[in-house]
Amino acid sequence: MGHNRLSMIVSVILTLASIGLLFTKGLNFGLDFTGxxxxxxxxxxxxxxxxxxxxxxxxxxxxxxxxxxxxxxxxxxxxxxxxxxxxxxxxxxxxxxxxxxxxxxxxxxxxxxxGPSVGNDLAEQGGLAILAALGCILIYVAFRFEWRFAVGAVLALAHDTILTLGLFSLLGIQFDLTVVAGLLTLIGYSLNDTIVVSDRIRENFRKMRKGTPKEIINASITQVFSRTVITSLTTAMVLVVLFFLGGGLIHSFATAMLFGVVVGTHSSIYVASSLALWLGVKKQDFMPKVVEKEGADQKPLM
CATH class of the missing domain: 3.30.70.3400 (Alpha-Beta Plaits)
Structure with missing residues (x-):
């Protein structure tokens, strides 16, 4: 968390640059979308x-x-x-x-x-599929953990998706349905890492008696850091093989996933947790609520 301010500045700059590329240069849509x-x-x-x-x-x-x-x-x-x-x-x-x-x-x-009308329908359905996935994740994390973590997780996933789209726009790589599948796979992969980090943070908020929210979050990320990095490296090894040996048809999918694993690891460690911290998450949000039994406050009769 000592580097969260710098990492967030870099993420904001890259996100704005990606959005600018999408509006100015656009995507190189493949046959699936152009007809x-x-x-x-x-x-x-x-x-x-x-x-x-x-x-x-x-x-x-x-x-x-x-x-x-x-x-x-x-x-x-x-x-x-x-x-x-x-x-x-x-x-x-x-x-x-x-x-x-x-x-x-x-x-x-x-x-x-x-015809191009079929391609337009596919583009619209692909975009709706990504938005629906983010919406369902927002609801799930809000119920599973806490609404601040839900907002942080969804914004982190949106960050990964936008940066990946920005890369495709910058390099002019053909964007087709395999890339949409890659983006949806990336959302699921990145969410898994975010859930692991969030679960450890919640556990430590309940176990650690001392420490500020920033210190507890920092300790939690440190505990799962090696697991996150090893998982990402193992996944990246497979994706590198697909990138170089998978053939032209799967090249776009491998590119989206390989880049997404890198930015997804960054967002799971920095973006999601930093946003939850900035939104004011605290220890009391994770303390189990004590339910008083009926009549517990009444004194026994002598």
């Missing part, structure tokens, strides 16, 4: 997805997303709409012409066009 064309093709032999992406990028589809659909020779392409590419038939003819340079016997199995 586009979905093409499923079948090659006669197995093909490397990197070769398909590279070839599509050279042929006027720089944002093409390629993934295997079942077998390694079945490939699903998702293409962003641009000019004439909003016509599914034109897109299909152009895609098949390009892919025949890899395999002249390639066959088209399916082609569908996703």
């Amino acid at each position: 586009g064309t979905l093409v499923e093709v079948q090659f006669q032999k197995d093909v490397a997805l990197d070769d398909v992406r590279h070839l599509m990028g050279q042929s006027g589809f720089p944002d093409a997303v390629a993934q295997n659909f079942g077998a390694r020779n079945d490939v699903l392409l998702r293409l962003r709409p641009a000019g004439e590419t909003s016509n599914a038939e034109v897109v299909g003819d152009k895609v098949m012409t390009v892919l025949r340079t890899l395999d002249h016997q390639v066959q088209m199995r399916r082609i569908e066009f996703v």
Whole structure:
């Protein structure tokens, strides 16, 4: 808690910078939100997805997303709409012409066009899912602990989400439904750490007879610090593997989670507890209430 003022200043600056990026630069929305064309093709032999992406990028589809659909020779392409590419038939003819340079016997199995209105609905539902998660967490923590901790936890989770969105805006990384899934996963992960810290603070408020709220919170964070760091490092090890070896489709998810684990660890230690302290949490808030029995204040008759 000796560094809480500095950490809060840094968090506020980064949060404001992220909000500024979101309003000025915005997000690089993927096909899930912008709409586009979905093409499923079948090659006669197995093909490397990197070769398909590279070839599509050279042929006027720089944002093409390629993934295997079942077998390694079945490939699903998702293409962003641009000019004439909003016509599914034109897109299909152009895609098949390009892919025949890899395999002249390639066959088209399916082609569908996703309108932008569907993408807008997905964007709205994704945003509502994140807000609903934060709202449910606010209610849960308020009942489980104390309303000051609930406000601190939700603001800490909002801090993690906004900073992650700011990173995607700054780097121009494609934002699709896998990133929304990553944000929701991040909220759950970060909440777990915040609950552990809050539970230890509540326990020490009841056990420690002496000490100011700041000293008790500081002692509580120190007790769970090694657990928080070890958990974060273990999670980060898995995410690093996904980031480098998981492939293009999961790269955005791994990026959101890897960055989120870092800021989530920071917010669990500093942001949530500092906000609860600044809101005036004290020992009396966690003392069990004594319920007097009926007639306990009456003197026995002689």
